[in-house]
Amino acid sequence: MTGLRGGRGALKRPVLSPLRYPGGKSTLYQNLLSVVRENNLTSGTYVEPYAGGAGAALALLITGQVQHIVINDLDPAIFAFWWAVVNEPSAFSRLIDDAKLDMHEWARQKEIYLTADRQDYMGLGFATFYLNRTNRSGALNGGVIGGVKQQGRYKIDARFNKPALVERVRLVGIHSKKIALLNIDGLDVIASYADRPKVLIYADPPYFDRSGSLYLNSFTPDDHCKLASVLNLHAQRNWLLTYDNVPQVHALYASRRRELISLNYSAHRVVKAQEVMVFSDALVTESLTTLF
Structure with missing residues (x-):
């Protein structure tokens, strides 16, 4: 696995969400932009089943990289x-x-x-x-x-x-x-949108390590397994996933491509965390290995 760019080393990205969101992934804007362009999804829909601050979604929409976004939060x-x-x-x-x-x-x-x-x-x-x-x-x-x-x-x-x-x-x-709002289970969002044309799903669920109460919602071990089942079932659709770098993630997505990413968080103090990005089989990601 190679390392993808995130956090302080990332290329400049627009900060457009009104929310400050712990663990937010607007820092991955350049990586997501590369995925959108490389997979010919600029005329499509970008979906966040666990949106939170939706920083990346708004950045992609407002800069014209996608035509529609779906913001869901339970x-x-x-x-x-x-x-x-x-x-x-x-x-x-x-x-x-x-x-x-x-x-x-x-x-x-x-x-x-x-x-x-x-x-x-x-x-x-x-x-x-x-x-x-x-x-x-x-x-x-x-x-x-x-x-x-x-x-x-x-x-x-x-x-x-x-x-x-x-x-x-x-x-x-x-x-x-151009914004669709939902207040349902993220699994239902994935199931609803995965088979639609010109769709990219980015799942950023609550992580295994819930230290510091950073997340407004939490997952049980069964929730993590259910998410993996749904995403693995749609391996031939366009999706990517970020998680904390723990053994459970590598086990749940053993058949999928995985890359390590480094992100900076500022919960009381700046901490650099290593996380895992998982890709569906259908997603073209060749350019991402150049984003160091």
């Missing part, structure tokens, strides 16, 4: 955020402009996040966004940047650049008709 709070931004970008932008960045408002938004009606997409979606932008590492169950007493080096507003965030929301709104 977490109702993350889905609410995407629904609000895609369907009501102007209203969402006004909430950003009017947002108070202090501990009183942080506590209020946290209460909304915990207790809001799951169908209140705007209220729940903005609370999710607010916590994501004001919590350490973007973790919704994490503590506020700067601490409750706001005595840290960085304060609650450190990752809440209102003009930049409004611009990102505006760009999502401009492309809203």
Whole structure:
């Protein structure tokens, strides 16, 4: 296996997602772009069954590399955020402009996040966004940047650049008709889209190592096995997968091509992690070995 480019060594990529997402893969933009072009998928649809921040999806769509994207997340709070931004970008932008960045408002938004009606997409979606932008590492169950007493080096507003965030929301709104939103099991998304023409599926599921509560949802060992079964069943379709580099992954995908990638994460401190990218048999990946 060779090493693919990611993290700090990656070519410049657009940062377009309004969310800060722990473990996000927007850093793989150049690799995904190469896959799209090499497999003649520039007129196709890019699908993320476990979207989270959807950084790579938005980058590929807004730069015109794909024609449509599918954003799916089973977490109702993350889905609410995407629904609000895609369907009501102007209203969402006004909430950003009017947002108070202090501990009183942080506590209020946290209460909304915990207790809001799951169908209140705007209220729940903005609370999710607010916590994501004001919590350490973007973790919704994490503590506020700067601490409750706001005595840290960085304060609650450190990752809440209102003009930049409004611009990102505006760009999502401009492309809203090319974005499909789903709030279902990722396995159902894969099964639904795998056999369609001109589709690339990128699966970035919760990992085996759940240290630090980075992921909003978690997988059981059975969930990992079910995902492998579905993807291996569609080995002749266009998909790729990233995982933590653990023996279970190599066992589950022993018949598929695998490459090691290095990514930088900043959960409390910058950590370089080695992960595994798995490819379907149908996917052409010759150019990826040059991306060091």
